[in-house]
Amino acid sequence: MLISGLGLPNAFADPANLETGRDIFYKHCKACHGDKGDGKTFAANVLNPPPKNFTAEKSKKELTEERMIESVTKGRKGTAMMPWKSNLTQKEIRAVVYYIRKELMQLEPQMNTDGHR
Numbered sequence: 826m827l828i829s830g831l832g833l834p835n836a837f838a839d840p841a842n843l844e845t846g847r848d849i850f851y852k853h854c855k856a857c858h859g860d861k862g863d864g865k866t867f868a869a870n871v872l873n874p875p876p877k878n879f880t881a882e883k884s885k886k887e888l889t890e891e892r893m894i895e896s897v898t899k900g901r902k903g904t905a906m907m908p909w910k911s912n913l914t915q916k917e918i919r920a921v922v923y924y925i926r927k928e929l930m931q932l933e934p935q936m937n938t939d940g941h942r
């Protein structure tokens with residue numbers, strides 16, 4: 826779907842994107858990261874390093890959108906975090922990262938970064 830040029834503010838403001846992201850997260854990511862994204866899952870007991878707790882302040886500082894997309898695409902070497910590029914499209918990866926950032930990390934979309942600090 827081509828959104829740009831139709832006068833919509835931002836592709837990421839599309840609620841369909843959030844829905845897609847949520848579906849993907851519940852289907853593929855929840856087992857390790859937990860439905861709240863805090864990484865408190867059964868799987869975490871046996872994983873070293875454990876899944877990222879997206880809700881921790883440290884993660885919010887450390888994980889840029891770009892880094893998350895990169896990690897989901899290519900995986901994290903030597904960890905249980907596998908590369909998803911053969912299972913998900915770039916668009917799906919962006920959608921799930923968007924979902925994690927907005928709903929689980931409760932960060933504002935990056936378009937609001939100008940102005941206050």
Ligand code: HEC
Pocket residue numbers: 849850853854855856857858868872874875876877888892893894896897901904905906907909921922
């Ligand atoms: C089998 C368990 C498992 C599954 C399933 C899983 N992850 Fe992970 N994930 C991990 C682990 C373990 C880490 C911590 C890796 C590290 O410490 O470098 C991690 C880290 C991450 C990170 C942070 C990477 C970074 O740069 O530090 C992101 C973002 C992430 N996962 C997203 C996802 C998404 C999105 C999905 C679903 C498409 C998913 N994960 C599915 C285990 C999993």
